[in-house]
Amino acid sequence: MARHIRFGGLASIVVVEADDEIDALIDRPDLDRTYRVEGPPLNRLMISRLRRALFRDGSALRSFAPRGDGDRASAQGAFAKRVDALAEQRPWAPEAIAVMAAYVANGTDRNAALAALAYATAYPFLSPEDTSYEPAKFRRLFGLFEILQVARNPWKGLLPRLLGKDRHAAREILEMTGGDDYGLHAVGITLANSVVILDHLRALFVEPQTAEARATPLEWNKVRTSAVAVTRQNNVPCRLPGIPDEVPANSLILLKMRQALRPSSPDGFEFAGKHWSYCPASRYIEAIFDRVYDVAKNRA
Numbered sequence: 204m205a206r207h208i209r210f211g212g213l214a215s216i217v218v219v220e221a222d223d224e225i226d227a228l229i230d231r232p233d234l235d236r237t238y239r240v241e242g243p244p245l246n247r248l249m250i251s252r253l254r255r256a257l258f259r260d261g262s263a264l265r266s267f268a269p270r271g272d273g274d275r276a277s278a279q280g281a282f283a284k285r286v287d288a289l290a291e292q293r294p295w296a297p298e299a300i301a302v303m304a305a306y307v308a309n310g311t312d313r314n315a316a317l318a319a320l321a322y323a324t325a326y327p328f329l330s331p332e333d334t335s336y337e338p339a340k341f342r343r344l345f346g347l348f349e350i351l352q353v354a355r356n357p358w359k360g361l362l363p364r365l366l367g368k369d370r371h372a373a374r375e376i377l378e379m380t381g382g383d384d385y386g387l388h389a390v391g392i393t394l395a396n397s398v399v400i401l402d403h404l405r406a407l408f409v410e411p412q413t414a415e416a417r418a419t420p421l422e423w424n425k426v427r428t429s430a431v432a433v434t435r436q437n438n439v440p441c442r443l444p445g446i447p448d449e450v451p452a453n454s455l456i457l458l459k460m461r462q463a464l465r466p467s468s469p470d471g472f473e474f475a476g477k478h479w480s481y482c483p484a485s486r487y488i489e490a491i492f493d494r495v496y497d498v499a500k501n502r503a
């Protein structure tokens with residue numbers, strides 16, 4: 204059931220934690236990714252923090268643009284086509300897949316596996332002449348992601364933010380991912396989800412694999428996860444199901460997808476698959492883990 208948190212007028216935040224409610228709200232035209240620094244003081248504080256993470260040079264990253272923004276939808280479609288082709292080819296360096304598979308099968312060297320995961324995530328943005336797997340380079344890339352993660356923490360991240368460490372890290376990630384907004388999105392933001400998926404895959408192998416398990420393809424729903432939360436703002440006052448009062452304009456709508464995700468959640472829920480903001484990289488991400496799973500089965 205959705206909740207409206209107001210803290211005596213200091214905030215207006217709607218929290219939604221059920222998969223069917225999220226699916227019903229995510230496409231509403233009056234809820235969008237606007238990130239206006241407006242509304243009550245706590246909202247403005249939270250939106251300012253979100254803008255620091257999701258904006259580049261004063262504008263939203265293309266992956267966080269509002270629904271009707273310029274070429275957002277065509278860029279999303281074109282990127283989906285490009286990475287769907289990569290998902291078919293599975294072009295990653297075998298050494299990188301092997302390092303992830305070794306961690307999944309036997310729990311060895313998680314840090315090496317995380318560097319390899321950063322490589323596979325960044326792969327669509329690497330220059331075509333330089334797609335080889337260099338462990339040190341991608342350990343650095345994973346380290347840059349970790350700097351951003353710490354900087355996003357309200358308290359622990361205060362000093363790194365004051366020192367501008369997050370801005371430096373974002374710039375360096377962009378240098379390594381062809382200056383592409385989607386590259387910064389992939390490495391700087393979504394890697395957090397892929398790390399969880401990698402650890403779910405590892406958990407499947409903690410018990411010795413039976414011959415029957417080895418013969419079965421990866422069941423994605425056993426390892427999937429979603430973003431912790433997806434955010435929206437309402438541009439006009441609105442009524443939302445389960446909330447008795449009108450929700451004022453410029454409220455923050457937190458769709459808590461990870462908490463909402465259940466084994467029974469519809470396929471693709473974790474990627475907003477049926478909605479305007481669907482993740483164009485869903486098949487690409489699944490293909491990475493599918494490949495790692497296949498190699499891990501032969502090592503366990």
Ligand code: HEM
Pocket residue numbers: 229236265266267275276279324385386388389393394396397428429430433434460473474475479480481482483484487488
């Ligand atoms: C290579 C890695 C990834 C890339 C390049 C990528 C790219 C994108 C882009 C461009 C969008 C915005 C589409 C638009 O509205 O125009 C998006 C949305 C989304 N992605 Fe991904 N993604 C990646 C990985 C992931 C992962 C690992 C997850 C979760 C498991 C995920 C979940 C989502 C969700 C839930 C949305 C919808 C956000 C919203 O409704 O505002 N993505 N992704």
